Amino acid sequence: MDIWPQLLQGFQVALTFQNLMFCLIGCLLGTAVGVLPGVGPAVTVALLLPITTKVEASGALIMFAGIYYGAMYGGSTTSILLNTPGESATIVTAMEGNQMAKRGRAGPALATSAIGSFVAGTIATVGLTFLSPYVVELGLKFGPPEYFALMVLAFTTVSAVLGESTLRGLCSLFLGLAIGLVGIDNQTGQARFAFDVPQLLDGIEVVTIAVGLFAVGETIYAASKLGSVEEKLEQMTGSVWMKWEDWKRSIGPWIRGTLIGFPFGTIPAGGAEIPTFLSYAMEKKLCKHPEEFGKGAIEGVAGPEAANNASSTGTMVPLLTLGLPTSATAAILLSAFQQYGLQPGPLLFETNSALVWGLIASFYVGNVMLLVLNLPLVGLWVKLLAIPKPQLYAGILVFATMGVYGMRQSAFDVFLLYAIGLGGFLMRRYGFPAAPVIVGMILGPLAEEQMRRSLSISQGDWMIFVTHGISALLLGLTLVILIAPLVARQLKKKNAQG
């Protein structure tokens, strides 16, 4: 198949004035909804679907796609500056990013996340252009047992975020697992730990927990413990821009984050959060300055930010080649195609080649636009931190409650948010890390679900996890990751003795 002429044809579509405008609007909207906690790209695209009756297909789809990956750029901003993740895929970014901001390095943190997103978005688009058919083939080999093994592997990453005390870190993880139990059990339809409260039947949203633990917990702590202390809050010191050292430390994580994020986007494995965990854990392992992690290591921002962007582009692979949506936003993009009577799939590449390639070309264009938009914004964003503490935190809470309330329009969620905020406050006060809670509540239900699905298919035979090649491979890898450090320690001990 000749890709080059088709891609060229795609750029001819994407670079028309009208489509450039749609791309720009999409990127701007995406950045905006990314910044606002609680409002995600899926809801935004859903609400804009009616414009499909007024706008021709390529323009609307280019705009919708722009909203999707634009949100990943925007989501990191509030994570870094305010410790309030705008999207759940940017929770990990808050960990190191906000620490960087607290040390006056908000500028480089925002810059590495914007440039990393650009690098990842572009590389992933190249992957989408040239590798789609192969990636999709591989993705279809993943069934419930493979996904279970993948979740088990992902659990090993939690060790990277446990913090200084393993006991308290594990406690956080198990609290996350406990939160993940709440709601209707997907496999049997039975309610678990919902205490007959209808609002709990659908479980607790990750965003509510994240905003509660991070934004609300942080605010309560700052107000009631630090209010009396004259603290120089997040003052900028040094340059807004990345230094040569920052570049050097970011490039590796960008590339690795992309390589992790892209394949994750192509499979329905539960969203862009998991690759960000994996990337974070990996960077912490590989980093030459592991002691900086938890205190604002730039690798911990660069990697996960690249991962979430690559993952959002990755979801386009199964969507365009098979018509298979692997995320909530992709599902709505699919219905946008259907509004035009188009069915994404191999046939679409032949019948509507200009449209598909125009869309793909628009990803290259959109990523450049977002970079150009976001880099100058860095200077503007960091000025936010010049807002005095009372007004700044008040603003954070207005956005946090709006996001949580706006999601389901339920006052119950506001009280839940407050309760979780209190929990976050206590955790902060007694030195419990917050990130493992999120890891637990995302991975726990997925792992349980995939395990029980697998066992249902195998009629209760646990061997299904080792008789499936990929699953066995992933579980083996998990074992190596768990055992290798122990073996290394033993060897070191022996060497020291000998």
Next chain:
Amino acid sequence: MIARTRAALAAAAFAFTLPALAVDNVKMLIPANPGGGWDTTGREFAKAMQSVGAVKNVQYDNKGGAAGAIGIAQFVNSSKGDPNAVMMGGLVMVGGLITNKSAVQLNQVTPLARLTSEWEVIVVPASGPKTLKELLDKFKANPGSVSWGGGSAGGTDHILAGLIAKAIGADPTKVNYVPFKGGGEAVSAIIGGHVTAGVSGLSEFAQHIKSGKMRALAVSSPKALDGIPSLKEQGVDVELANWRGIWGAPGITKAQRDELIAAVEKGVKSPAWKESLKKNEWEDFYQPGDAFGKFIDDENKRIADILAALGLGKK
């Protein structure tokens, strides 16, 4: 104090507009999050009603959660007697209210009309059984060996699998049902051959059937659809529509109800609605007023029975 002022204001406004149309400002409650099936149906239908002037303004209120149980509870509590309030819903809600043991039931709201239906389809991977008979024979011989992939437990897809088992004289609890969440999970499990069969709305699988990655064995409509024979035509006496409809508030007068039904009928007959149906591949399943009310009662009984047989919800 505030509440009283509001009530007075509302009463004044109501008295003022009463001689005109009661459906000037419709408040539509959508008991689902934005973007889902009820949301699209509701918003498109409201636009269709507006397009022919049956209603003027529509205000949407999304209240998702628990298969509509949260939305309907709010609708019953806060819209009682409000002649301008309507609510979307459908078959999924019938099942959801039963499995969630909701205190509020569908007979507490005022049925206006059934609007659309989507039929279900049974598929297998391209490498799977060739005919429905082959699949069902395999099921009868060893029920556990046939895994059925579909939407959440107790949902439409699960209900259909249960109804089929019951119709061929097998035990519905013996169905090895593997629930997936939306977003392509089920599709990829079926195409990848990880489950034996798949159940879902026809429109969701149509393209994969066309591309040959899935084989359609039967549809749940009374007659063949898109060249796929129906269950009934193949000797399995099951019919199941994933229908959607619209309700009015509890406690409205008959006149108010009739006025809303008239507005709905205008909407159904509008060209804009015909267009929406075509675009979204929904089938027109219009049935107004009392007939719809009776239909809901029947569905309620049938679904409660099968859910009880599947071990979900009490009889």
Next chain:
Amino acid sequence: MKAPAGQLALSIGILAIGILILGGSFFLPAGGGYAQVGPGVVPKFVGVGLILLGAGLLREALTGGYRGVDEEAEKHLPMDWRAFAWVSGGIIIYGLLVESAGFVIASTILYVGVARSFGSRRWILNGVVGVLLAAFVFGIFNYGLGLTLPPGVLKPLLP
């Protein structure tokens, strides 16, 4: 050495959550279906885990306090209950009022309350900023996205 009361309470709290989950899991079928792993299995695992971890925390608390948590340093950061009450009140009032008084009013009260908790007494300035911020968000939601946030008592003012 006396064990820190807060740490004791927290450890017991986590232990209690573990017991609650383990206890609750017995009301859920552990087996059933073809998977033979029912909805009750994973909660048992989580419950036992939390009980063990809670016991571990309790032991640390009783033997000199949580490792790595400096209770002495905490004494220099006394709990400001008044500030705590302002934040808490702000959020709780928001939850109570958002549906009746409306989004803009509830958000403004929250804004002023949180600002006060950080010691700001510029009531008028904070009130004005709060209203503007809330009105801006409200506008984006209602007119930009078509998602209706509750207008509440300000409904007659809407265009």
